[in-house]
Amino acid sequence: MSDKNKKIPYDEDNYTHNINRNNERKLDRRGFMKTLVGAAGVFAVSSLPWGTLAAKELMGLGDKEYKHKKITDVKSIAIGDAVDFAFPGEHDSAILIRLSENHYVAYQNACTHLRCPVFWDKKEEEMICPCHHGKFDVKTGTPIAGPPRRPLPEIQVKVDKGAVYAVRVKRYEA
Amino acid sequence: MKRSYVGVALLCAILMLNIIFTQYMVHQYFFENYKNTIIAAAVNVILFPVAIYIYKRDKKQDKGMKNHE
């Protein structure tokens, strides 16, 4: 291919010889195919971290128990109120809502759409994501309006000696 | 149209599959169906050599054609 390019096709008094682009189409197609192969490569490489993360999750830390963590005292949260906390890691922000005397619910409050923090709207009795007005059912964490499609991960809580503890993150039922 | 566009079509199909499986993979990950995540990731990885194979095959065919010209 390379020596073909070096050849001068006609005597140089022909100023239109470069209109002759017979082979250009072929190069186009070849280049396009190369791009497609490259894209497949990018997809392949970018799948790897997901695969490894999933594998890690499958082995071992599957349904992991975290250290129980005290969220708040029962005294300091009134019925219908919510407190923010972090569980299990310090960057996994979560929200605890006291629905009635003995009924608490807690969710990881990163919106399942694009991870904005979901907050508790006491008046409307629903959890609202301010970013795109996603709404979640407070009893189950299922999305009821807006872009989110997955439920919020629920956190099991338990009340012990006048304090509320986070126990573990519930798995989705497959 | 002398040239065959089968290779291009196949590669486009592969790209489409890549997109589908990538989306599936991410969703399954957040749904915590990790097995499905791994399967989708594996498919994505396998599609790459397949794409290379298609490309190589096309190149070879092209050369064969040139010799006949």
Ligand code: FES
């Ligand atoms: S991030 Fe919550 S609705 Fe978009």
